[in-house]
Amino acid sequence: MRVKQKQEISLAGLKVEIPTAAALIKPLAEAGFIKVIQRRVFRDPLGDPVEPDRPPELTAEQTAVVKQVQDRHGQGFAAFLLTGVTGSGKTEVYMRLVSDVIENGKKAIVLVPEIALISQTERRFRARFGERVAVIHSALSRGELLDQWRKISLDKTDIVIGARSSVFAPFDHIGIIVVDEEHDTSYKQETGLRYNARDLALVRGKLSGCPVLLGSATPSLQSYQNVVLKRFEELKLESRINRNPLPEITLVDLKKYKDGRPDQRIITPELSKAVRQCLDKGDQALIFLNRRGFSTFPVCRECGKALTCRFCDITLTLHKGCNEYRCHLCGCGVPVDTACPECKSKKIRPLGFGTEKVESMLKERFPDARIARMDQDSTSRKGDVVRILKSIRNRTVDIVVGTQMLAKGHDFPSITLVGVICADLSLSLPDFRAGERTFQLLAQVAGRAGRGDTPGRVIMQTYNPDHFIIEASRKQDFHEFFHNEAPFRKALMYPPFSRMTQLKISGPDSGKVKAYAGVLEAILKNLLDNEAPFKGRVQVLGPVEAPIQKISSRFRWQILIKSPSSALVNRLVRSVLDHPRAKPKPGFILSVDVDPYFLM
Ligand SMILES: [Zn+2]
Ligand SMILES: [Zn+2]
Incomplete structure (x- = not known):
């Protein structure tokens, strides 16, 4: 009956309605009532239906940028660096160039940091290009991934968009390679075969004789140095697409709360007031802290020793959600009622704070608000990321607290306030790129504010309001950052100068x-x-x-x-x-x- 109505149905689909379907099929087929056919179906990695869209009219700036790249078509390899402020419509530029390439019978590879991909880039490309898009990222199951790779190798697709491994897509006639958010560290594979997908994209572009377009609001020093050396051509998008101003950024000096109540150093009165105003207007707020857990420095009250991992040289972090102290390097856990290994005391003081603590403080202060947290701990199962992102989009949460997962590439029009709990966290790491990463992270997270019709606001709490990196982030001025940072690197012979x-x-x-x-x-x-x-x-x-x-x-x-x-x-x-x-x-x-x- 069901088969007759549907004309055609998959065995899996039929089993949902008739559990004994498998046993019935053979006799029915032999009697000639039904026909069994085998067909390869491609699973859709998207949960939601995607409505097709039509290309909007480009702004004058976008048109100029597209033309600069098009002018070089057919002339072999060329490298471009598209520097556009956050919200300036880079994706539309990519889509226009990709569509151009496909019309000429060639293929396109688009690399995107994974998290931005899941939240929106995939959807936008599918809306525009439909079934001819293959998508590759780690939130797919192995079966789904296999389907995507097969789709590419069977030539059923013109565009691959995906995380770093997509740079290896088995295409023959590549017309363009795009690397969005080219500064993103997720392009670097750190285990097994170590490679940087951004650098490989350039190599592949040379081999294929096609243009490579790198894009970012906060380019890596490395890529910008290539502009200085005239190896890359710089393309600029200087205004936001909706003509909204960049968000107004207020610095709050944490030193003035040094001797006050500890909770004032985490959520200052300035930030608290801004969150209240934001909630009263019915808008959404994003609170950023690049450190997860509840207490990041548990210390024994008796002997003063910090709890450290048995296997690694770092302090454990208290995670209240799972009642464990956890090591962020090896992942091992210790139950929360553990005694101090030094003096056997059970009195452990939870010093230091992470996203979990900030979430609980916000719940206390704003009991009427719906609060969600997005970090590695709250997104450990498949589908968690999509669920949280959807709740922000559908406005079923008012405040979202999170780590760098939240800072990257998302476009949520109702977020009008961004609060940065501690802007200096990564500044003092023993790594010559610490300043660069801090600038990128702060400028990116600030760029999440005010992407809709209402202008955005950012409250940035910091112990170093005068530091040039904090200042450049406040102005979201990449060039200022570059001109201050480059001389240091040059003097010490660090990349890109070596x-x-x-x-x-x-x-x-x-x-x-x-x-x-x-x-x-x-x-x-x-x-x-x-x-x-x-x-x-x-x-x-x-x-x-x-x-x-x-x-x-x-x-x-x-x-x-x-x-x-x-x-x-x-x-x-x-x-x-x-x-x-x-x-x-x-x-x-x-x-x-x-x-x-x-x-x-
Ligand atoms: Zn102790
Ligand atoms: Zn460990």
């Missing part, structure tokens, strides 16, 4: 790892002293113990190699690896990270 490779050494025994690092040091020294091309042109820093000395019971050392010439760095590293004494003993690992991002 090429850098890191040798990461780890092993189960502290003393032996150190000894092994010493062996590598001797090999390096010998090469530097005796081989002419390296002399004075390659610098070796270390070996030193890594800032995080131990992860998952493995002790870690590192050596940094830098030089203005990447060929020399590569040659030196190769010579070390080929040296018979450099081979790691069983249980020890020597890995090579070219252009490292994780220096801790």
Whole structure:
């Protein structure tokens, strides 16, 4: 009956209605009542139906940018850096160029940071290009991923949009490669085959002889230096698409609450007042803190020792949601009623705070508001991210608290207030990119405010209101940031003014790892002293113990190699690896990270 009504139905669909369907099919087919056919179906990674859209009219700025790229069509490889303020309509520029390429019978690859992809880019591309889009990201099940790759290899698609691995899409005639939010660190694969998808996109563009368009409101120093060197052409979008001004950013100096009540240092009276006003208007607020958990520094009241992970060299974080102290490096957990390993006292003081604590404080202060939290802990199951993003879009939450997952690329028109709990968190990390990342994160999160019709407001709490990075973020001025930061890097010979490779050494025994690092040091020294091309042109820093000395019971050392010439760095590293004494003993690992991002 059901089959007759539907004409055609999948076995899975039929089983939902008639559980015994599988057993009935064979006799029915043999009797000629039904026909069994096999067909490959593509699962749709989207939950919601997507309404087709029509391309809007471009602004004058967008048109000019599109034309600059189009003018270079057919002339082989060219690299562009599109610097547009947040909300300036970069995606529309990408879509116009992609559509142009497809009309000419070629293919397009569009790389997007995963989280932005899930929230909206996928939807926008599907609305515009329909079934000819394949989408690749890690929220897909293995089966869904296989379907997407198969769709690409069977030539059933013209466009791949996806996270970093999409750069390998098996296309033959590529017409354009786009890398959105090119500064995003998620393009760097940190395990197994280490690569940076942004850099590979440029390589692939050269091989395919097509333009590569990198885009960002907060470009990486690396890419902007390529503009300075005239390797990339800069394209600019200087105004927001709806002509809204950029949000007004107010700095709140946390030093003035230094001696006040502790909760005032987390949510200052200024921020509290702004949230109240925002709620009273019926708008939404986004509260940003790039640190998760409830207490990030649990300390024993008796002996004063901080609780640390048994396997790693870091403090545990209290997660009230799961009643555990957790290690953010190896993931191991300790029950919340654990006694101090030092003095066996059970009195542990929860110092330090993360998103979970901020969420609970907001609940106390604004009992009438609906509050959601978005961080790695609240999104551990498949579908969690989509659910939270949907609740923001559908306005079933009033305040959303979150980490950098919330800062990236989302477009929520009803968010008119962004509160940054502590702008300085990542400033002092022992990493030469700490300033760059802080600027990118702050400028990006501020850009989430006021994307609809109402102008936005940002309250940025900081201990360093005079720091040039905080100031550049306040103005959302990338060029100011660049002109202040670049001289530091140049003076210290850090990328983009040099090429850098890191040798990461780890092993189960502290003393032996150190000894092994010493062996590598001797090999390096010998090469530097005796081989002419390296002399004075390659610098070796270390070996030193890594800032995080131990992860998952493995002790870690590192050596940094830098030089203005990447060929020399590569040659030196190769010579070390080929040296018979450099081979790691069983249980020890020597890995090579070219252009490292994780220096801790
Ligand atoms: Zn103790
Ligand atoms: Zn650990």
